[in-house]
Amino acid sequence: MPALRVHNFAISLDGYGAGPGQSLDHPLGVGGQRLHEWAFATPSFHRQHGSPAADDHEPGVDDDFVAHGVAGIGATIMGRNMFGPIRGDWGESDWTGWWGDDPPFHHPVFVLTHHPHDPIPMAGGTTFHFVTDGIESALEQAFAAADGKDVRLGGGVSTIQQSLRAGLVDELHVAIVPVLLGGGERLFDQLDGAMDRYECVELVSSAQVAHVRLARTGQ
C-alpha cells in the first residue's frame, strides 16, 4: 500500500514548526528560517533544487534524510500557506509558489485551500492543483496521481495536525533543531490523543539536528 509520509519537518527545541508573526517578509515566521539552515547545508537539498552545492555541504545523516524525503514520492500535498503568502480569495494573483519556474517537486502538487484556482502547470513536471473539498479529497487525488508511489505531506503545522488527527499519516519524520523560537505554531499540539497511534522507530542526530521518525502502530 502506498503511504502518506512527512519528511524533514523541522521544529525548534521549544516545539515550534514556524516562528511567530508569519508574513510575506517572514514566510516562516520571525526566526523560522533557522529551522531550515541544516537542510540548506546538505548536498541533496541543492541537487533537488538545482542550485550549486558549496564545498562545505557534506554528506552525512542530515543529507541522508533530505535525500530520503523525495525517494519513492509521486505526489505532494501542502497547505495553502506553504504555497504562498496570499490569504483569502486569489483575486488577480499570478503567484506560482516560492520555488521559481522549475519547482523541485517534478510531480503533481495538491494545495489545500478554501478558494478555487485553476491548475498551474510549471516546468519540470510539477503542476499545482488546488483542492477545495478537504484533506481526504486531496489524499484521494494525490494517491491517484502518484500512481502507486507514496505521497508526501508538506506543511504547514495545521495541515499536518489535521492529517494526524484523522489518522492519515503513515510516517512522520521530525527534525529537532536546537534553537528556541519562543513562540509560533507548535506541531505537537491540539492532537486530541492522535499520537497514541504512533511510536518512535528511529532516533539519530548530527551535531545540528536530532532526527525522529514516528510510524503508525498496528492498532
Add this chain to the structure above:
Amino acid sequence: MPALRVHNFAISLDGYGAGPGQSLDHPLGVGGQRLHEWAFATPSFHRQHGSPAADDHEPGVDDDFVAHGVAGIGATIMGRNMFGPIRGDWGESDWTGWWGDDPPFHHPVFVLTHHPHDPIPMAGGTTFHFVTDGIESALEQAFAAADGKDVRLGGGVSTIQQSLRAGLVDELHVAIVPVLLGGGERLFDQLDGAMDRYECVELVSSAQVAHVRLARTGQ
C-alpha cells in the same frame, strides 16, 4: 565562578517534563516514568543510587551524561513537588523524600516551599533544608553550602522555569525522549523571552535520547 547547572532533565517529544495528572500514585504524571527509563538503564544511575546494575546497563553517551550530572556538584536545589507528593502544610508528616534512608545526593539539598520545615539530616551526607523565601535565597544558601563547587538545580518544571526567567541558570541539559505524552507540564513555556539569553553548545544522541546542552551567552 561556581555555576548553577540543570542536568538530565527529560522532556518528551511534545515538550512535557512531566505527564498529566500528577499524584502520589503518579509522581511524574501519567506516563511520565517513560521519560526516565533511559537513565535507569545506565550503570552510573545505579552506581549513584547504590543499586546493582544489570548486565544490559551499558556505558555510552547516556551514561556519560548521567555521570556528568553529579560531577563537581556540592549542593542541590529542588522544588517541593520533586521532594514529595505532600501539598500545603507539612502537618505531622514524617516524609523524608523519595530516595530512602541514604539519598543519592551526599550533600545539602535545598527544597523550595511556602511552608517551614526543620532540616532533615539523612545518612550518607545528605541533609534536606527547607527554604521559604524564594529561589534567590535558596541559591545563596546552596552556593555557600557547596563551598566553591557548582550547584545543581533539579526539577520540577516550574522551578526551572522561574530560574530561567530570572536568568540564574548557567547550563541546562535537556534529554529529549521520543515519546508523546499528549499533556502535562511543558518545560519551554511561559519563559517570556528568557531563552534569548541561551544557545545550544552541544547536541548528541543515543538511540534512546537526544541530549541538548544550552549555555548562557555572554550578553
